[in-house]
Amino acid sequence: MKKRYCSVLLVLLFALALSACGNSADEDQSVRPSIEAETRSVESSGGENEDTLAEVPEDISEDGQKASTDEGIDNSRETGGEKMQEMTVEVSGQKFQAFLYDNETVHAFLERLPMTLDMEELNGNEKFHYLDEGLPANSENVGSIKAGDIMLFGSDCLVLFFEDFSTSYNYTRIGHIEEEAFVKALSGGTVEITFEAEE
Numbered sequence: 190m191k192k193r194y195c196s197v198l199l200v201l202l203f204a205l206a207l208s209a210c211g212n213s214a215d216e217d218q219s220v221r222p223s224i225e226a227e228t229r230s231v232e233s234s235g236g237e238n239e240d241t242l243a244e245v246p247e248d249i250s251e252d253g254q255k256a257s258t259d260e261g262i263d264n265s266r267e268t269g270g271e272k273m274q275e276m277t278v279e280v281s282g283q284k285f286q287a288f289l290y291d292n293e294t295v296h297a298f299l300e301r302l303p304m305t306l307d308m309e310e311l312n313g314n315e316k317f318h319y320l321d322e323g324l325p326a327n328s329e330n331v332g333s334i335k336a337g338d339i340m341l342f343g344s345d346c347l348v349l350f351f352e353d354f355s356t357s358y359n360y361t362r363i364g365h366i367e368e369e370a371f372v373k374a375l376s377g378g379t380v381e382i383t384f385e386a387e388e
Contacts, residue, residue: 276302278339278349278366279383280374286387287339289364293325294341298363298384305383306347314352316375316382320345328359337366349382351375 276287276299289295308316314334323344331340338350340360348360351372374380 274299275387276364277383277385277387278371279385280371280380283370283374285366285368285371285374287364287366290362292327292362294327294361295363297324298341299386303383303385305381307379308347308349308382309379310377314350314354316349316351316380317342318347320347324361326361328361330358331356331360331362335365336372337368339363339365349375 274289276289278285278287289299306318308318311317324341326341326344328341328343333355334340334350334353336351336353340348340350340363342348342358342360347363
């Protein structure tokens with residue numbers, strides 16, 4: 190009787206042990222997909238990060254090219270890259286070189302040269318003359334004026350500035366004269382000025 194009882198007890202324990210092992214295996218299988226899914230998502234996000242990181246040098250190199258292009262633009266501006274041919278401006282027998290911008294206004298102005306104008310003084314900082322015929326204009330709020338600037342006010346008022354100042358008025362840019370002697374030549378009332386295109 191005791192042997193039979195012990196045998197039954199052993200069988201029950203063995204069955205419980207097997208079922209426990211089966212459950213733990215089932216639990217491992219149910220847990221593993223979620224771990225694998227997390228691993229895959231981490232790997233895929235890592236893969237995306239790797240792609241992003243791989244693209245960064247390309248972006249950097251593109252920016253580097255853009256930066257060098259921008260630098261080229263800045264350098265060309267400093268050396269007059271946005272400007273075109275030169276023009277001679279003669280004031281009281283002194284000749285000055287004006288560097289002109291490449292725009293429609295300048296092209297139209299150059300077609301009318303040579304031109305001699307009596308330019309009147311205004312506000313102690315500019316000489317102006319109203320042209321017989323207007324020029325194509327593309328005015329903008331320039332913000333500040335530099336001595337030596339040549340601009341168009343409206344479509345028919347040619348202006349040469351001989352002082353730096355801030356302004357809220359709109360002008361179309363024509364060109365600029367760098368020489369300091371030009372500023373001195375412009376001071377003192379109405380001045381006769383001759384404009385000639387350089388060949």
